[in-house]
Amino acid sequence: MRWAAALGTLALALYLGAAFAGKRDRALFMPGATSAGHHQIELACESCHARFGGGAALQEACVRCHGEQLAAVHDSHPRTKFTDPRNAERVALLDARLCATCHVEHQPERMRAAGLTLPADYCFRCHEKVGEDRPTHAGVAFDRCASAGCHNFHDNQALYEDFLFAHRAEPPHRPDGRLIARAWAPIPEKRLAADAHDAPAHASDAKAIADWAASAHAGAGVNCSGCHGEDAGWQETPALTACDECHAREAERFRSGKHGMRIAAGLSPMRPALARLPMKSEALERTLDCAACHAAHAVDTRSAAVEACLGCHDDAHSLAYQASPHAALWRSELRGKTPPGSGVSCASCHLPRRGHPGKTVAADHDQNGNLRPNEKMVRSVCLACHGLGFTLDALADAALVRRNFDRAPLHTVDSIAWAEERKQADRASARREP
Amino acid sequence: MRRLERSRFGAASASAALAALALACGEAALPPTPAGIEPKLMADALHAVMESDRIVYTKKVVNRLQNDLGVIRASEHWEDDQALPLPAQMFRMGSEIAAEKDLGFTYALLSLWPVNKQNAPRTDAEKTGLQFVIDNPGENYYVDEELGGEKYFTAIYPDVAVAPACVSCHNDHPDSPRHDFELQDVMGGVVVRIRAGI
Secondary structure, three states, X not given: OHHHHHHHHHHHHHHHHXXXXXXXXXXXXXXXXXXXXOHXXXXXXXXXXXXXXXXXXXXXXXXXXXXXHHHHOOOOOOHHHHHOHHHHHHHHXXXXXXXXXXXXXXXXXXXXXXXOOOOOOOOHHHHOOHHHHOHHHOOOOOOOOOXXXXXXXXXXXXXXXXXHHHOOOOOOEOOOOOOXXXXXXXXXXXXXXXXXXXXXXXXXXXXXXXXXXXXXXXXXXXXXXXXXXXXXXXXXXXXXXXXXXXXXXXXXXXXXXXXXXXXXXXXXXXXXXHOOOOEOHHHOOOOOOHHHHOOOOOOOHHHHHOHHHHXXXXXXXXXXXXXXXXXXXXXXXXXXXXXXXXXXXXXXXXXXXXXXXOOOEEEOOOOOOXXXXXXXXHHHOHHHOEOHHHHHHHHHOHHHHHOOOOOOOOOOOOHHHHHHHHHHXXXXXXXXXX | OOOOOOOOOHHHHHHHHHHHHHHHOOOOOOOOOOOOOOHHHXXXXXXXXXXXXXXXXXXXXXXXXXXXXXXXXXXXXXXXXOOEOOHHHHHHHHHHHHHHOOOOEEEEEEOOOOOOHHHOOOOHHHHHHHHHHHHXXXXXXXXEEEEOOEEEEEEEEEEEOOOHHHHHHHHHOOOOOOOOOOOOOEEEEEEEEEEOOO
């Protein structure tokens, strides 16, 4: 009997070991459903968990994927704030040195709409006396700081007091509102004609060659072999690495967002079938690589900005786009009736152009980098055409977001009014002082 | 000032290791090395560098370019305003980069009249020390502290208004609880903490 139990235990151990090593049945080990941000790579356990190293290794994994973005937005609460010993008492209450203190994985019952867990009282622990300095904040509920469209823990670039005040009197719509134009160093014109293509006979397709000949690739002198490889090395479907050679930043950002993160984790490319968001049934088995959005030979960035998205995404916000004022502006721009930059595609908001006027300005291919909390979009996109007050109100109106901004916001964020109130109080106080 | 038993720099153990290596290689033993660095000396040295850089930035950059020549201003929102970082921000940014290295020491600029209320004294040592450097011009405050179960040697140095830019900025800032600073006033203190046993 004892032998049978030992053999059974051994068999179970071997099975579990093989299941984990083989990755296929790793779901057996999942302690609970993962978050919206991580579910695609949940079976690549090594993405977050190291065999040794415990919490420190876990923290390293968080920073590996999210550190650059936090630094870019000037994280209001960097880890170093909490490694300072003077904050030891606070850290004992809420260990903000570790991302996992607030953002817990494998606990779906605690997930918020934003796709992560977050304690309700994390502001209160350090800022409970804010009402003493800011009368507007006295008596505000402890869980309202971040839920009212006023503050974020990490990214407050569009929410700080002086910024709110500086943008207090803007109209909902700027008459001359334009999104920033793409810009990069001029590429020497080396256009190749259609008959200069170097595809082997077995791979020559008249439509593909015609599309290529009219594309920016042919314009820059990039022949078929530039992506497909030469002679015996010809690849019918070039890998992402082929695009990577010339479009390194775009490929890197693609891999850091939800379209490409599976590739970054060493898994098969994302397919809409694996998504948690509603996707169109006919698109479920598509493979997400560069060519999924950019037609492989025409490389048309306009269709990549709308049609490619709507070919897969089937949620309420996506379905409402074509009837939205943003879409009408986009169609008007495409028809040449309104100036470049006046239209708003899906990519305008979700893959915003980043850069500085006069420098390189290109689309950020991590569509999640600009998504949540949605105040991230304020400076990168919305303010190009809208006033700050209107923008904050709109982004805080969840129903309006679902409807793809087809009406005026019904929600009012108090922050600008409060910033004004405080400035007026300061001025009154300054007048009273000698 | 009590000398912390385990507060010695790794230099001592590194020297010992080198000496052992030299012996193993058949060479003559290295001369005896000092048994580490006193935490007070280390804190004073760190502060000397901080204070010097801070004075240079305040006087030669901010005060000269903003107050004297008027060619560029310094702003709390220096990125958005395409301006110079304020001296206190320059100091804080440096302290954050140093903290990322996790070398066993931290430093911060605190005040009894902080613009950012998070920079008000919080520990007993901070409260006592910031008052001490105001009450005892020219003197520093040194103390042993225990925070979060760790022991620290803590030094607090007076932070003096060395340029008109310090005074005008703090006096005019709406978040400043005090508006009557004058040149050479102690406006706050630099708190340097060295973890015991590093």
